[in-house]
Amino acid sequence: MVRAPCCDKTAVKKGPWAREEDDILVNYISKNGHGSWRTLPKLAGLLRCGKSCRLRWTNYLRPDIKHGPFTPEEEQLVIQLHAILGNRWAAIAARLPGRTDNEIKNIWNTHLRKRLISMGLDPQTHQPSCLEGSAKGLPTSSLTRHMAQWESARLEAEARLSMDSSALLLLPSPKKTTSPNKTTYPDYILRVWHSEVGESFRNRKPVCFSPASQASVSGTTSEMAPKTDPKLDMELSCATRSDDCSTFYSGMTDRLSPSEMEDSSDTELQLYFDFHGPNDMSFLETQVN
DNA sequence: AACTAGATCAACCGCGCATTA
DNA sequence: ATAATGCGCGGTTGATCTAGT
Numbered sequence: 481m482v483r484a485p486c487c488d489k490t491a492v493k494k495g496p497w498a499r500e501e502d503d504i505l506v507n508y509i510s511k512n513g514h515g516s517w518r519t520l521p522k523l524a525g526l527l528r529c530g531k532s533c534r535l536r537w538t539n540y541l542r543p544d545i546k547h548g549p550f551t552p553e554e555e556q557l558v559i560q561l562h563a564i565l566g567n568r569w570a571a572i573a574a575r576l577p578g579r580t581d582n583e584i585k586n587i588w589n590t591h592l593r594k595r596l597i598s599m600g601l602d603p604q605t606h607q608p609s610c611l612e613g614s615a616k617g618l619p620t621s622s623l624t625r626h627m628a629q630w631e632s633a634r635l636e637a638e639a640r641l642s643m644d645s646s647a648l649l650l651l652p653s654p655k656k657t658t659s660p661n662k663t664t665y666p667d668y669i670l671r672v673w674h675s676e677v678g679e680s681f682r683n684r685k686p687v688c689f690s691p692a693s694q695a696s697v698s699g700t701t702s703e704m705a706p707k708t709d710p711k712l713d714m715e716l717s718c719a720t721r722s723d724d725c726s727t728f729y730s731g732m733t734d735r736l737s738p739s740e741m742e743d744s745s746d747t748e749l750q751l752y753f754d755f756h757g758p759n760d761m762s763f764l765e766t767q768v769n
Numbered sequence: 770a771a772c773t774a775g776a777t778c779a780a781c782c783g784c785g786c787a788t789t790a
Numbered sequence: 791a792t793a794a795t796g797c798g799c800g801g802t803t804g805a806t807c808t809a810g811t
Contacts, residue, residue: 496779496805518796534797535780570799581799586778 493527497536501526505533506541539580546578550587558584559592563606 493501508524514537515523517530526533539545550558554576561572569581569588576584593603600608 494781516796529781531782531797532780538798539779567800582779585800590777 491527492521492529492532494529494532497540501528502536502541505537509537509541535582539582544578545580550579554579555587555592558588559596559606562588562592566604 504524504526508520508526512523514520514534517534520526520530520533521528524533528536557576558572561575565571567585569585573579573581573584596603596606602608
């Protein structure tokens with residue numbers, strides 16, 4: 481099947497939006513709503529692709545967009561949600577009102593990713609990068625000890641899991657699925673538990689989402705709708721119940737002696753460790769305003 | 770002041786999913 | 791059941807800005 485182009489590429493303007501174009505788009509949408517994005521440019525009198533209009537509106541012109549730099553709390557939230565959700569920027573954005581997926585993706589790639597690297601953490605897995613032979617931020621001895629503690633915690637959590645799993649299987653399926661190959665809650669939860677994601681939770685390690693593991697959990701990386709998807713909420717609540725990645729960050733604080741903390745003199749590192757208490761998962765329930 | 774390299778971020782592109790005919 | 795269409799997502803690009811020399 482050949483996909484029809486979304487617009488006549490030769491007849492549309494590309495590149496940065498002019499002020500007048502913004503005005504036209506805002507005026508049109510405020511009066512008529514966006515309706516069909518494909519037909520909007522023609523109706524509004526814009527020489528733009530509908531896709532471009534949608535992007536401009538959702539990423540910049542929308543009235544509820546929060547402009548300006550991210551607060552430390554927002555940055556922290558992005559890091560923690562990334563540990564749970566991986567590169568699902570739209571899902572992360574849904575938890576930060578006023579911030580767009582594009583903005584979050586940019587802030588991640590330009591700031592937060594580098595910050596994790598400088599802390600000696602792998603930005604994809606959120607695990608100490610010494611595991612891959614490139615530790616920079618923390619003393620190797622401390623990290624080795626932490627790995628051992630995680631392993632111990634994992635064994636403990638696995639025992640708990642065996643009890644939790646049976647309880648979860650009793651949950652009723654929340655709604656009829658539209659497709660026969662879509663999973664019900666218990667099935668989905670089990671898949672999560674048995675996936676890389678679930679293992680991370682069970683291990684009390686920060687979650688790492690490889691593309692393969694995301695696919696194994698959800699079918700595809702974009703199948704979960706970010707805003708009200710019950711599966712996503714369930715995933716997040718699983719994380720909550722299982723002392724997720726925030727415990728990792730704060731837990732490391734608990735386990736480091738003062739002298740070890742001095743070893744990692746990076747003040748940002750300290751900030752991240754101090755941000756949440758071991759059981760404080762409220763950031764998943766309350767939204768940053 | 771001029772140049773360069775790196776950082777930033779708005780915008781584009783291609784793909785996949787959902788919906789509709 | 792299948793094809794066509796629209797939309798949203800994540801990855802990438804490139805123009806612009808900024809700091810350093």
